Structure formats: structure tokens, C-alpha cells
Amino acid sequence: MKKLSSFSSVKFLTSSIATLAISLISSQSATAATIALGFTKLTGVTGGSPATTAVYRAEIPVLSFGEIASIVIKDISNGTGGTPGNVSGFDLDGIKLSYLAVDSAVAAKNISISDLVDVFDFTPTGTILTLGSQRPPTTPPLFGTTGGNVNNAVATLGNFDANSTTDPRRIFGFFSLGDNGQVEFKLKSPVFTNIPLYLYIGEVGDNGEVAVGEVIVSQPASPVPEPSGLAVLSLAGIYLAVRHCKKNKSQ
Incomplete structure (x- = not known):
């Protein structure tokens, strides 16, 4: 042999x-799931000066199978509403996450720091922007963005403080997604929901532009x-x- x-x-x-x-x-491979969110418009408006930011709230249900790893906001205005050019699409004033449910835009603006879930990273590392298109006349870049990233020194996404104007001397406090644009917020740490959680987003101008949201749920690797x-x-x-x-x- x-x-x-x-x-x-x-x-x-x-x-x-x-x-x-x-x-x-x-x-040991981890898996992920995506859950669509439905937004409800709160009463009144808030913001900077002029203050015409509409605030929308979505309830994130209790999740028994994983943790929230990121949140996605997508423009679905379909080229309607708002102003064209560099403020086309959904104009995001701010985004907040809280276990507290409020019913008005002013109350959402005034949620105390202790009632917020501090998981957002507004740097380019934690804020992944997919730019949408501009409606004519185009004037790149989209407002509140620099080099294809969100410029949070202008957008100030932690507050509902946008000046609802296109006056270049006063415009401030938000960024524009563009038509069909989207932004993904990669959370600084995963969030486990053992009780309902509430997501708030602000739309500058309250002028018909709309968005949808998703949460991406990560399921830890099995032992x-x-x-x-x-x-x-x-x-x-x-x-x-x-x-x-x-x-x-x-x-």
C-alpha cells in the first residue's frame, strides 16, 4: 500500500x-432586520426665527429580538412641496430620541437632556448621507452639506432651531436631503427597547415635504x-x- x-x-x-x-x-454570524416607522405630525410649529418647523413623532415598539443599531430618514416628497435649488427635498431641522411621548412641536423642542437618549454621532462617521437631486435652478451643494457630508456646524441636528428662510444672511440650523435623498444615523451604542421609544424629526417650513423612517435592528451573534x-x-x-x-x- x-x-x-x-x-x-x-x-x-x-x-x-x-x-x-x-x-x-x-x-457566529450576526443578522439584521429593518423596521419601517410611521410618523405622526404634532400640533403647532417651532424652530428659530422665523419658526415654522413641523415636528413628527414615530413610536419604536418594544423589540424582543435585537438592538437598534441605526436610524434612516428618507425623503419621499417626489419633487413636490418646499423650495427648489439647494433646499430641495426634506429639510431636516433636527432629530431626537426619547422615552418621553409629547404631543406638540414646542414640547418636542423643550424635551430635557435627561429625557433624551444620547446616541447620535453627527460627524461624517456617524451620519451617512446619500444626496438626493436638486430641482431647477440647481445651486450646489445642498444646504447644510459640505463635500457630500452633513455639516453639523450649520445643521445643528441636536436641536429644533432652524431659521425657516432662504435668505443667505439668515438661513441656518438644518440641512436638505434633496429629492429622494436619505441619511443614516449610526448610533454611538446600540439601543435596547424594553419600553416604547419615540423618535422626533423636524421639517423646516411645514410646506408639504415628507419623509419616512426606518430603524435597523442588529441581532447579536449567537454563542x-x-x-x-x-x-x-x-x-x-x-x-x-x-x-x-x-x-x-x-x-
Whole structure:
């Protein structure tokens, strides 16, 4: 009978280790789910000067299968409402997350810091912007953006404080998504909802531009289970290969 060479044993050993690693990695893969949000318009308006920001609230239900990893806001104005040019699309004044439910725009603006969930990172790392288009006459870039990113020094997304005007001397406190644009807020830390959570967004001008929201729920990787059948075979292969190498050395 032809003996198995040492080179073949090494190849067999390497293949077995790789198979085992793939099996264990696959068993730990995390998954994600997307949940659509429905917004309700609150009473009144708020903002800076002029103050005409409409505030919308969405309830995020109790989640028993994961944690909120990010929040997405999408413009669905379909080219209608608002003003064209660099303020096309949904004009986002601010965004807040709280366990407190309020019913008016002014109350949403005045939610205390202690009642807010501090998870937003308004830097380009935590705020992923997909720019929408401008309606003619186009005057790039979209307001409140710089280099394709949200410029939070202008947008001030932590507050409902926008000056609802296109006067270049006074316009401030928001950014424009553009038609069909979207922004994803990657949270600084995942949020677990054991009680309902409320998301508030402000739309500058209260002029017919609309948006939808989504939360992306991450499901933590499952604990490593007992080795699968494939992993057991791989371990057996490693044992046989090592034993064969030792036998060759002793001969």
C-alpha cells in the first residue's frame, strides 16, 4: 500500500483547520432586520426665527429580538412641496430620541437632556448621507452639506432651531436631503427597547415635504454552539494527520 506523504499530510491538516474555522465563523454570524416607522405630525410649529418647523413623532415598539443599531430618514416628497435649488427635498431641522411621548412641536423642542437618549454621532462617521437631486435652478451643494457630508456646524441636528428662510444672511440650523435623498444615523451604542421609544424629526417650513423612517435592528451573534458535524470531521482529520506525521518520524 502506498504511504501518505508528509506533504499530503500537511495539506490535509491545513484543509481541516480552514474547514473548522469557516464552520465556527459561520455559526457566529450576526443578522439584521429593518423596521419601517410611521410618523405622526404634532400640533403647532417651532424652530428659530422665523419658526415654522413641523415636528413628527414615530413610536419604536418594544423589540424582543435585537438592538437598534441605526436610524434612516428618507425623503419621499417626489419633487413636490418646499423650495427648489439647494433646499430641495426634506429639510431636516433636527432629530431626537426619547422615552418621553409629547404631543406638540414646542414640547418636542423643550424635551430635557435627561429625557433624551444620547446616541447620535453627527460627524461624517456617524451620519451617512446619500444626496438626493436638486430641482431647477440647481445651486450646489445642498444646504447644510459640505463635500457630500452633513455639516453639523450649520445643521445643528441636536436641536429644533432652524431659521425657516432662504435668505443667505439668515438661513441656518438644518440641512436638505434633496429629492429622494436619505441619511443614516449610526448610533454611538446600540439601543435596547424594553419600553416604547419615540423618535422626533423636524421639517423646516411645514410646506408639504415628507419623509419616512426606518430603524435597523442588529441581532447579536449567537454563542458558539457545540461543533457541528463538519467541524467534528475536521477535528478528526487534524488528529489523523498529526498521528500520521508522528508515525513517519518514528520509522
